[in-house]
Amino acid sequence: MSRSLLAVVFVLLLAGCSRDSWQRSPGPDDAMKLVPWFAFMEENVAIQPYKMNRMPAEGAVPIDGIEPPLQVLPENFPAINALRNPAQRTAESLETGRKYYEIFCQPCHGATGAGDGPVNEKMFVVQSLLTQKANDLSDGMIYSIIRHGRGVMRAYGEGVRGIDRWHVVNYVRQLQGATR
């Protein structure tokens, strides 16, 4: 073999080793795969999670991780009302809900939910959570109002996250207890 041919082969070998091409460089398997009736374990009928993402079951509520946005808009009402509250109304849930309510909701909606928090002295549009209308909201609707806001109420989803929003929903239900 001439010296220049050797040099070419050497350069080609080096090129074959570049950082991400090693995965793509042909191997014996590629030659085998040219024969259609050979079976390969990597191409079997098993579920290949990275090739077919599983969507969450309908009505599923993430208690952690990523959650697609669901703005409080009429076209989303059916999906919002179909959300199921995954948090049992236990003493622990109510305690967590109270903690978040006092930080994020009480300034406007007031300690009892009557809409008489200190902010309401300056901003007369805060609504009572004890009305029949508020009682009739589904858990999913209250959850979504916390998460995305509605009308002039801004979103509190950044401060109250995941399952904690459902604890706040439970606490609001507790406040409504007297009027429910």
Ligand code: HEC
């Ligand atoms: C800065 C004041 C403010 C804060 C803080 C606030 N809200 Fe509101 N909230 C409002 C206003 C104003 C409305 C009326 C929104 C509208 O115009 O649709 C409202 C509406 C609501 C409604 C709908 C009531 C109905 O009868 O339709 C719910 C439920 C609610 N808020 C829950 C909460 C919860 C839970 C929190 C705490 C995470 C919270 N809000 C924090 C001002 C506030």
